[in-house]
Amino acid sequence: MTLLDPTEVNTRNHGPDIKASPKLVVENVSKWFRTPRASVHALDNISMRVAASEVVCLVGPSGCGKSTLLDIIAGLTKPDAGRVLADGQLVTGPGRQRLMVFQEPSLFPWLDVFGNVMFGLKLCPELSGSERREIAHRLLALVGLEKFERVHVHELSGGMKQRVALARALAPDPQVLLMDEPFGALDATTREHLYDDIQRIWSTSGKTIIFVTHNMREAACLGDCVLLMSAAPGRIVQSFDIPLPRPRSIYNVELVAHAARIADALRGTVGQGVSE
């Protein structure tokens, strides 16, 4: 793994021209889920601005609407109020500028590993066949699975599946990568490897990433900024900047201190939230 000079990352991350036009704007988004018996206020007036190449982590108690917010940003779900702008354009539906890595296994079992990565590339009309194959090979190499291109999905381990899902999401070169607890079902060792992978990929590609997690150390490890949400209704209650150099290790003392601070704040919001 090549280590990147932290100052270089910081320039890229906080360059003045980028701050002027945010990559992603969420404006006053609200969402209710109505069932015949109850109406659940899932998201209440959420606003956030994400700069290009910024990594924002969303944390909060389960059921706080983190995943719903990510779905709305992806364009898979429509907000009941408010709007999402990506590069200044109103998001009206899903699009390959904002690709998602899901927590559940989302790879297509009828395609092999290579076929899965090619799926999104085949929907890029500007690419030729050989360009698509070249990109797929390159991304599978990037996640360390170049030897597994012809393997069927069910033969992969959980961590390998999420690596393929990551390669599949990166292949069409999206502007924004949305990650919905992608490592939630993996064991700790596999997760730590993937933190390194994500940081390495981020440092070379400079993608804007929104990362949903319930793991505070994961959030502090990956995020430039961690947004803490409260449940019922889902609100952003606090924002934490994580001004640590990259690449980060989750065993770093400062990082753990940041994580503890977020966890304390979360306990506060959970305490308020259990009034019913």
Next chain:
Amino acid sequence: MKRLIAVSLFFTALLGLWELAARSGHWSPVLFPTAASVGRYLWGAISDGTLTEAIWVTLKRLLAGYTIGVVVGLPLGLLTSASQLMEDTLGALALGLQTLPSVCWVPLALLWFGQTEAAMLFVVVMGTVWSVIIATNHGARTIPPIYARAARTMGSKGLHLWTRVMVPASLPFLVSGMKQGWAFAWRSLMAAEIYVTILTGFGLGQLLHYGRELNAMDQVIGAMVIIVLIGLLVDRILFSPWERFLHRRWGTNVG
């Protein structure tokens, strides 16, 4: 190879037991013919062409009825899975009629169509289509919605989403629906052939029926053996390759 030996041993032993029991003299040879005499009947019926003709007639009817059943049943099953309203209406109808043994359609078919091929076809289609609808509906409801979500974020929609995601994702249940339909079509056809005695074609069911009329037990048992063999062969030739394919890709035993 080991499996082949085990299988041959098992069936040889079965035939041997049958032969011994028939020769023991406890039962009348008219009611309990020896395996050898059934074998002789089968050999004779193949040589004079009656059996091959009957197999051919039966398979033609089966193919026609089954094809109609699947072609009608698969889209109706998908439609049933599409909404709660369809599930409550068409789904309930399919479930109700599927519980009706297909032989119960025979009196109705005879009154509507008389002793014709149409009556036979009707019984087979009625026996097939409901079970195909139910199996397809059930399968389509169990496709993980995550596949469509993932595909949509990558820009797949409309026809592309259906042909590249929904259809392949539904392969396991399409195959199980078709297999279910096959089992019911085969049962229905035999019921129809035994009860609808027509002159336009002499199928295996009719061979069975006339075997009873003539007290020819070797013919009855011979026809039954052939019916079992055809069932096994279709399963092996038509469905096994698909199931192996699905097993390889999905890694689970589906269908």
